[in-house]
Amino acid sequence: MSPQSILFVCLGNICRSPVAEGVFRQALTQRISAEKARLWTIDSAGTSDYHAGEAPDPRSQDSALRHGIDISQQQSRPFERIDFEKFDHIMVMDSSNHVNVSRLTDVPSHKQKIHLMLDASFPGENRPVPDPYYGGEHGFENVYQLLAEASEKWLDQWT
Numbered sequence: 001m002s003p004q005s006i007l008f009v010c011l012g013n014i015c016r017s018p019v020a021e022g023v024f025r026q027a028l029t030q031r032i033s034a035e036k037a038r039l040w041t042i043d044s045a046g047t048s049d050y051h052a053g054e055a056p057d058p059r060s061q062d063s064a065l066r067h068g069i070d071i072s073q074q075q076s077r078p079f080e081r082i083d084f085e086k087f088d089h090i091m092v093m094d095s096s097n098h099v100n101v102s103r104l105t106d107v108p109s110h111k112q113k114i115h116l117m118l119d120a121s122f123p124g125e126n127r128p129v130p131d132p133y134y135g136g137e138h139g140f141e142n143v144y145q146l147l148a149e150a151s152e153k154w155l156d157q158w159t
């Protein structure tokens, strides 16, 4: 399949979606080679601007790094309406992200780009990637595991 453009979205763009971006990029690279993966556009954003300009939460950075993925250079940015034009797939972490993104457009083809990230692993169950922000380390490892599995399943569809 031709290169795709994928945007991962959560609330703050400091915990879940930065890990999603990093995990997905690594999974893609391992599947199709670094050279081909560079042709894809992979990014993340938040539905809020609470943490705009910040690096990922240190706990997310540690969790990704334990799995060999460096996300330290990412910077939080808010989702913008233009993202509906720029990206083929908008992968949200939970249903409140879904509501917040979807109310920014009336265009049906834009709404169709929005998918719950865990729908590939648990079809039809509306499962969230749980927000680990207020919890402990285990929450971050759980997020990593959920995102790694879901990334493989989406790649089964997109490559």
Ligand code: 4NP
Pocket: 010, 011, 012, 013, 014, 015, 016, 017, 050, 131, 132, 133
């Ligand atoms: P994220 O986690 O949406 O996975 O980045 C959060 C980060 C920050 C806040 C909430 C969730 N916050 O309220 O500041």
